[in-house]
Amino acid sequence: MADDVEPLLINGKRVQRKLLEMRPTQRCLTTECQSYCCSGGVWVDLAEKGKILASAAQVKPYLPPERRDESKWFDGVQEDDVDFPSGRGEGTAVVIDLTHKAGATCIFLRPEDRYCALQFSSIARGEHPWTLKPFYCALHPITTEGDSVELDDENEIYAEGGHCQREAGAPMPLYITFEGELRLVLGDSGYEELKRAAEAL
Numbered sequence: 001m002a003d004d005v006e007p008l009l010i011n012g013k014r015v016q017r018k019l020l021e022m023r024p025t026q027r028c029l030t031t032e033c034q035s036y037c038c039s040g041g042v043w044v045d046l047a048e049k050g051k052i053l054a055s056a057a058q059v060k061p062y063l064p065p066e067r068r069d070e071s072k073w074f075d076g077v078q079e080d081d082v083d084f085p086s087g088r089g090e091g092t093a094v095v096i097d098l099t100h101k102a103g104a105t106c107i108f109l110r111p112e113d114r115y116c117a118l119q120f121s122s123i124a125r126g127e128h129p130w131t132l133k134p135f136y137c138a139l140h141p142i143t144t145e146g147d148s149v150e151l152d153d154e155n156e157i158y159a160e161g162g163h164c165q166r167e168a169g170a171p172m173p174l175y176i177t178f179e180g181e182l183r184l185v186l187g188d189s190g191y192e193e194l195k196r197a198a199e200a201l
């Protein structure tokens, strides 16, 4: 199926048709991939940064003691970006971690289990796992830029071992494998529309 020919128009987004493909794959396991996608940190909207800092007390217990100083959680480099609701973003800090195969990770990636401390702390409070998780982290490996929605499976993270699609015995449509991520970017009604489009093929 052609990747970028005539994307599906859903909820004002141009959705890559590749997401309708059947693949013999299933979601990743952090015990296998070590959350390799977190090795470079992530750009966050300044509003997300503010929300994380406002919740610092809840996050700190889930980080190693040497990472609990919230003044070191972000790298201080801010840039304008129209894809952020606030129009401006900043990177999370990246720290050396020689126990990880990448040698360095996002400061929020827990060395002991490779879970994101932001996600872990929300789960511990009984909240949605993505309450504090940056949007682009929750979306990975789905990406969005402008009005496009794509599966980014031809990137260096995949090539270096952070593959988000494990082998599975039976094929499954990608839009089902990544249902949560697609609901996040398209909304529930958009996801249902995508499903109907796939089922009509």
Ligand code: SF4
Pocket: 037, 038, 039, 041, 042, 092, 106, 107, 108, 109, 110, 115, 116, 117, 118, 119, 133, 134, 137, 138
């Ligand atoms: S914020 Fe969490 S999910 Fe995002 S890169 Fe850092 S550790 Fe990974």
